[in-house]
Amino acid sequence: FRYLKYAWRLTYVSAIAGSIYLAYGVYELRNPDEQLVPDPSKKNLVILGSGWGAVSLLKKLDTENYNVTVISPRNYFLFTPLLPSCTTGTVEHRSIMEPIRSIIRHKKAAVKFYEAEATKIDPERKTVLINDNSDIKGDTSTTEVPYDMLVISVGAENATFGIPGVREHSCFLKEIGDAQQIRKKIMDCVETATFKDQTPEEVERLLHMVVVGGGPTGVEFAGELQDFFDQDIKKWVPEISDKFRVTLIEALPNVLPMFSKQLIDYTESTFKEEKITIKTKTAVKKVTEKTVEAEATGPDGKKVTEVMPYGLLVWATGNAVRPIVKDLMSQIPAQKDSRRGLAVNEYLVVQGTKDIWATGDCAVAGYAPTAQVASQEGAFLARLFNNMAKSEAVEAKIAELSQTLNLQPGDTAAIAKEIETHEKQLRRIKDIKPFHYTHQGSLAYIGSERAVADVSWLNGNFATGGQLTYLFWRSAYLSMCFSTRNRVLVVLDWLKSKAFGRDVSRE
Ligand code: FAD
Ligand code: NAI
Missing domain, CATH: 3.50.50.100 (FAD/NAD(P)-binding domain)
Known part of the structure; x- marks a missing residue:
């Protein structure tokens, strides 16, 4: 009986602790922290899409390292595996949607979102043309977004094979x-x-x-x-x-x-x-x-x-391949033999381009077009970009130390040691293995x-x-x-x- 009393007390205490934890979680969700403002000295990272590839990248990306902009005609993430259940009402549609606004508001540094469809990518000028195709349009509904780095995660459209009707x-x-x-x-x-x-x-x-x-x-x-x-x-x-x-x-x-x-x-x-x-x-x-x-x-x-x-x-x-992807492929000679989407290398860089990556159903990396593949590719890119930012910071530090070394010839040993430590760190950071599914x-x-x-x-x-x-x-x-x-x-x-x-x- 005494043990039963202890067990009851334990259950009681755990239930209270669990409720407090849940309440705190909900409070935090509803009251996100202040975010760091965009820093114009950082690179512009533009992400096209709000599906599995894009959101998995966003989730793991240290947004304070870049000025991140997300562009998608859909202002939510959709959990596609339960979509068939929505056709009959087993699951209600809003239960499997997550607003992109809530996802980006919980990042450390602010992320911009434009609800728009990207209609053309110009890899020479490094710009993306975007179009607001929602019902309500303002005076401006078409504009250009410049990028330093671009991730294409626009998924695919439905194949019909041109079958009439x-x-x-x-x-x-x-x-x-x-x-x-x-x-x-x-x-x-x-x-x-x-x-x-x-x-x-x-x-x-x-x-x-x-x-x-x-x-x-x-x-x-x-x-x-x-x-x-x-x-x-x-x-x-x-x-x-x-x-x-x-x-x-x-x-x-x-x-x-x-x-x-x-x-x-x-x-x-x-x-x-x-x-x-x-x-x-x-x-x-x-x-x-x-x-x-x-x-x-x-x-x-x-x-x-x-x-x-x-x-x-x-x-x-x-x-089937989306028009924006087809259009980009037609601009890049290295993509001329690719049929099912953008051919990417083992680091998911679009072949024949610089500073453009692709994930998910619009990328051809040798895997099936599934959510599992898209989300692992997105997470890989987040690690890659986090590492790239870290290595740039370490390189800048090495450059600064080398300059000090030149200016203060007296104290060379300590500085040289510090440079060596940073170089080691840099080698470790830069040693990123290719994407593996x-x-x-x-x-x-x-x-x-x-x-x-x-x-x-x-x-x-x-x-x-x-x-x-x-x-x-x-x-x-x-x-x-x-x-x-x-x-x-x-x-x-x-x-x-x-x-x-x-x-x-x-x-
Ligand atoms: P998506 O998730 O399709 O995201 C593409 C995003 O790009 C969307 O936000 C879209 O609005 C946006 N976009 C489109 N055009 C543009 C444009 N021009 N400019 C900017 N943004 C654009 N896979 C599994 O592994 N397991 C499952 O159980 C599973 N179930 C599925 C059930 C259904 C009904 C369907 C249809 C698919 C299912 N899949 C499943 C496959 C999985 O959903 C896809 O492989 C996955 O969504 C691909 O992710 P993605 O990011 O490439 O594209
Ligand atoms: P799919 O490409 O997997 O299957 C399409 C099927 O349609 C093929 O078997 C093809 O032979 C058939 N087909 C094509 N043209 C036809 C025609 N004219 N007449 C009759 N049949 C025809 O497409 P699906 O199911 O839409 O899946 C797309 C991707 O999403 C796949 O990679 C799939 O693995 C993934 N997915 C995964 C799910 C899961 O893991 N539970 C659920 C849904 C999708």
Whole structure:
């Protein structure tokens, strides 16, 4: 009984200490310290983008060493791994957004932010042309920003391969607006299908949800959508319960090509159980307002054209190069053979340029276009830039000491020793190893509270799928969220959708 009393007291004291710590954390978050003002003698470091690459660089960068300017049409960081959950309301969109203003306000030295799209980079004049493409514009909405150092982290846009009708009729899944549009359209299809006197063919079309692309985006979205239907829509709109269908179309022989064979099979069998139809070896060739036209290759190698009526079409066939990146590549002869983005060297310097670096989906460094790669590249650049600033400071100190040495010939030994110490320090700082990517594994949600994971662990690979993996998936993504605020909001969303179901109102 005495031990129980001590345990109770300990719990009580820890709960109070925990609450004080949390309250202090929130206070600090809401009341950031005064920041150092920009120093015109420092170099101008311009960062394009506010995604994984850019924000990971910002997070680790000692901003007092540079005059930092961030330019992005999006004034927030988006935690993309949970974007598929926003399409059905499992997670609310604001829970996975972190305002860039809050990120930069917590840096030691002030950072400028311009909400704008960079439209042209001039590597000769070292300038970036920017354009405010938001709804509200002032008298000035286009201007130039000079840079001494430039980091390009503008990501990629959606690949359509020039297939007719894709841009006009399908939804993408890359940005918050895309997820909101999908969420609206799902319920619009459901409500329109139940409209009085709707013909059976039209009901069937409207409730056919087609996803093109069997990469992780397409698979995760298909899983979330089927969950939404099975766990919520079916309850509130029972009359459509046998008519709602999800079809995933993939040009290759299987979905999730980056996962091991065992997990591909597991995903395909789970989809079968969930009643999601997978059409592999089927390439979409044309999209119209109400149909998808695809070419399927049969087991005998014969090609058959299939026309599928759809209500909602989500297009997830990977990445394409952004116009600003294409334009810069066309200005640099060393980039003429690069197709998928800016070819960079092992220090992420854009090949054929000086003082320009690139990270993430717009850079070609030999890795897959993932958040993991982009964030490790951003963190690498922060270390590189911090070191460059330190070495410049040490070089200046050595130059100053050498001058003193010349002027005061009497006291040479002590000064020479000090120079030697600084030179040693300089060698250590300058010895930066090239960028090395550490793959921590791949994770994907596949619906009905199951996930697949190919994880690198203790120098080996560990492939697993199922409900335990789903808990791992949730805890891994929760820990990767940008801030405590994001983590708290995501957990509350998960609890809310579990307790009350997802909201089926159409905003
Ligand atoms: P982004 O994060 O896309 O950021 C690009 C930034 O540049 C944005 O802020 C954009 O507004 C800005 N920008 C665009 N054009 C311009 C311009 N002209 N001028 C200035 N700024 C510009 N990867 C994983 O590793 N794990 C996952 O679970 C995962 N899930 C994903 C789920 C979805 C639905 C999607 C779409 C992707 C997912 N990814 C995942 C991939 C990952 O999101 C990308 O690889 C990552 O976002 C790349 O980071 P980035 O910084 O290069 O680009
Ligand atoms: P992706 O490039 O991985 O997959 C696109 C798929 O679409 C390919 O399998 C391709 O064969 C198929 N395709 C292309 N054209 C087609 C057509 N006309 N008809 C039918 N199928 C067609 O693209 P995705 O899924 O958008 O992912 C982009 C990047 O983001 C990848 O690097 C991926 O690893 C990463 N990502 C990672 C996630 C995770 O780790 N959980 C989640 C989402 C994205």
